[in-house]
Amino acid sequence: MTASALDAHVVLARGGFALDARIAVPAGETLAVMGPSGAGKSTLLAVLAGLVAPRDGHVRVGERMLDSARPRVRTPPSRRGVVLLGQDAQLFPHMTVRENIVFGPRAHGVPRERAERDADDWLYRVGLAGLGSRRPAQLSGGQQQRVALARALATEPAVLLLDEPLTSLDIDTAADIRALLAAQLAATRTTAVVATHDAVDAVALAAHLAVLEHGRVTQSGPVRAVLAEPATPFAAAVAGMNRVEGVVRGGSLETRRVGIPVTEAAASGLDGRAAAAVFRPSAVTVDAVAADSWTAALRLGTEPGEWLARVSRLEPTPAGVRVRTGEPDVAADLPADAAAALRLAPGTPVRLRVDPAAVRLVPGPEAAASEEHD
Structure with missing residues (x-):
């Protein structure tokens, strides 16, 4: 699939929290979103994925308008071409590792033989060759996250959303998965948004960084520029x-x-x-x-x-x-x-x-x- 640019203005109100954030990601590039707990990072990704409806604004991927307030457009999650990967791999426990990866392409009409062949290729690419017949419960947390990444990329998403995918992993495993993510995002030219609390993720994975505080983007730009001249105390803390x-x-x-x-x-x-x-x-x-x-x-x-x-x-x-x-x-x-x-x-x-x-x-x-x- 050809990489698509992401352009979004997300406006949402929930209880006492208000989100009003604009982001733009060039086709084939990665945007890191950083902010303190409660800033709205996960909510922003949920709207982009179609799991939460925005009150106003828009979400556009390439030439496709997925969400719009005027005129009213609302695209369900299954038809957006947007995949959300979080801290929990959420693999199907009753399926084998290979079947988990095959599931997405098959749901999109890919013939079984090709889907299985591609699944084996993805297992090789994420360092799990030969483990396709195992069940998720037989894998470590890091291995499960590798399978989840393979499953996500196997569907050739227009946009991949990563919601702090390394938080629950130990330091060494997180470093391995981070390197894998960087390599595969570059190889597949997938447009991606990574919500993270770790500046290492932003430096290793992203070309651009947006700082989200209290539901607003307080600073954005190339990762190096934002970290070199932080505009808020939070951004300064992130930059050390x-x-x-x-x-x-x-x-x-x-x-x-x-x-x-x-x-x-x-x-x-x-x-x-x-x-x-x-x-x-x-x-x-x-x-x-x-x-x-x-x-x-x-x-x-x-x-x-x-x-x-x-x-x-x-x-x-x-x-x-x-x-x-x-x-x-x-x-x-x-x-x-x-x-x-x-x-x-x-x-x-x-x-x-x-x-x-x-x-x-x-x-x-x-x-x-x-x-x-x-």
Whole structure:
């Protein structure tokens, strides 16, 4: 099947939740959709798959209008050419692995002999050659997900929807399935949408990224561009970056409580304007404060380019410890021994600083400027 582009504007209201999201995926490419829990990722995919009817908007695949509010168009799931694959492989337990893969093409009128031959080919492509006679219960979770992918792609869908398909797998199995997905999506030139909470999925599988928050797309574009210049705190967290909003004044980004130093080049043309400082946790230096309380720490003051903060929590990282501080929310990465030497704990006052050369400024919301002048 020739790859088809996906264009959708999904408007839906459910209880107190409202979804109003626009997405577009070029033919044969993959869009990753990331957002916090409850942002609407699964609901968006359910509408695209035809499982939930939108209140307004449209869903178009290639030249086919699948859903439209005006004029009214509603295409049932079985006729959309859209396949949804979630965390649960949902294989037919009474069928063999081969029969599971054959089922879709046979339902679309493919002769049995060809469908069975193609099923064996798909079993080979997903690394399960020789296991076609087994039942799903005889397979591991990772193997079942491989069969589910083969079953989905065997129907040659116009669009493949993946709803966090790796979440329930262990790290090693997820890495294997991720590599398999990347290879097969590229080989089949299938248009795909991947809802995920993991930036690794976006980087490995997708060319484009849409950030969905509170039912709205808050940022979209090439994966690299979105991760390099996150537009919201959530996007920054996904990218593993700090993002602090404020107003540029002289050689720093000023918030109500701190001033983050920036280079003259970074601040060029932004003086007096709302902006956001973006920098990596590894660029932040953490020093102990010779005080046993926040009030005592404030009396000590800071040097230019430094600010005081309290530790809000400690998180493990592969290389050590991530220290999160509040007001503003800034993360710093430290080796485990350095964190231990500082005797850090929630509530501990610390002194932070960041190399101005490590800070990039991106235009921020006008709201930041308004807050600064309040």
